[in-house]
Amino acid sequence: MRVIAFVGLPLSGKTTASKVAEEMGIPVVCMGDVVREEAKKRNLPLTDEVLGKIANELREKEGMDAIAKRCIPLIREKGKDVGVVVVDGIRGIAEVEAFKKAFDDFILIAVEAPLEVRFQRALKRKRSDDVKNIEELKERDRRELSWNLAKALEIADFTIENTSSLDEFREKVRDLLEQLAKKVEVEIETKVNPTEDVDKVVQAVKNLFPDADITIEGDTLRAKAWDLRKFRDLLRRQRILDTARTELLKGKSNNETTVFLNKQTAYIGKVNFTDEDAILSPIRVTFKLYGIPFGKFLDYLAPPTKAGKPIREVDRLI
Ligand SMILES: Nc1ncnc2c1ncn2[C@@H]1O[C@H](COP(=O)(O)OP(=O)(O)OP(=O)(O)O)[C@@H](O)[C@H]1O
Numbered sequence: 001m002r003v004i005a006f007v008g009l010p011l012s013g014k015t016t017a018s019k020v021a022e023e024m025g026i027p028v029v030c031m032g033d034v035v036r037e038e039a040k041k042r043n044l045p046l047t048d049e050v051l052g053k054i055a056n057e058l059r060e061k062e063g064m065d066a067i068a069k070r071c072i073p074l075i076r077e078k079g080k081d082v083g084v085v086v087v088d089g090i091r092g093i094a095e096v097e098a099f100k101k102a103f104d105d106f107i108l109i110a111v112e113a114p115l116e117v118r119f120q121r122a123l124k125r126k127r128s129d130d131v132k133n134i135e136e137l138k139e140r141d142r143r144e145l146s147w148n149l150a151k152a153l154e155i156a157d158f159t160i161e162n163t164s165s166l167d168e169f170r171e172k173v174r175d176l177l178e179q180l181a182k183k184v185e186v187e188i189e190t191k192v193n194p195t196e197d198v199d200k201v202v203q204a205v206k207n208l209f210p211d212a213d214i215t216i217e218g219d220t221l222r223a224k225a226w227d228l229r230k231f232r233d234l235l236r237r238q239r240i241l242d243t244a245r246t247e248l249l250k251g252k253s254n255n256e257t258t259v260f261l262n263k264q265t266a267y268i269g270k271v272n273f274t275d276e277d278a279i280l281s282p283i284r285v286t287f288k289l290y291g292i293p294f295g296k297f298l299d300y301l302a303p304p305t306k307a308g309k310p311i312r313e314v315d316r317l318i
Pocket residue numbers: 008009010011012013014015016017121122124125162163164165166167169
């Protein structure tokens with residue numbers, strides 16, 4: 001399993017980066033949530049002071065990697081089907097070491113932004129535990145650096161600067177995660193004909209790819225999705241693995257493949273392969289592979305069968 005972690009000073013943009021991962025269908029484990037959970041269990045308010053105290057206490061009692069250790073089973077659980085997990089909130093080198101020991105494929109990404117920029121963001125965000133003045137932020141920086149955050153930042157495999165716009169930052173994160181998550185991006189396109197109900201076409205796409213991020217421009221629906229599980233499951237339930245395999249091979253070009261699906265059957269939650277020039281325009285689906293061999297992708301979605309049953313199952317892409 002590949003574990004990707006973001007590390008950075010307070011307000012550098014770690015949570016924003018994790019949200020991008022989530023939108024891409026990558027499960028996220030938030031280390032701060034482990035501390036927040038502990039505060040809730042003790043009926044304490046979720047202020048910076050309380051959370052800081054609890055984090056310190058856990059580290060004193062159980063070691064500097066206490067929070068990381070509590071996250072390891074959560075990471076295993078969340079990543080078991082997907083093969084990749086993002087961890088948000090590493091605060092020290094001991095935590096990096098704990099994760100490296102637990103996961104042999106561990107990648108650390110530093111998120112960096114100067115103090116003043118981060119302070120301006122705190123003023124805008126106003127979370128209950130956010131700093132009220134720049135001195136408080138300096139104090140938080142000091143506290144976190146005392147946990148050897150500096151060392152973790154130093155040994156990071158990648159660094160993303162978060163000094164410009166939110167959109168630019170999100171784009172940088174997405175680009176890097178696309179490379180690292182070794183996943184498949186699904187590009188979907190179809191025409192919404194004048195006789196068709198837009199909502200129904202949207203539903204048809206969502207039935208096959210529930211995480212599809214849909215935009216409609218004029219008469220064209222376009223979407224991006226990452227989660228292949230529903231589509232994969234439908235191929236099995238409908239027992240159309242051989243057809244699917246043939247179609248996926250037919251549409252292959254370099255590291256992507258395109259298939260055409262019937263819109264009407266998609267609307268009732270079924271996969272039905274069709275031709276590019278089918279009436280009422282089909283749903284064009286392109287699977288773009290990042291770092292995954294085509295054969296593995298093919299075996300994951302539609303393995304070869306014998307007497308209608310898969311010869312072997314590839315349960316994960318990574
Ligand atoms: N490039 C940016 N431009 C404008 N605002 C941003 C940018 N990056 C992050 N922000 C905003 O700054 C705030 C802090 O970002 P975020 O919560 O992602 O940081 P964090 O590193 O997770 O913080 P913390 O360590 O305090 O949990 C958020 O309100 C976020 O929307």
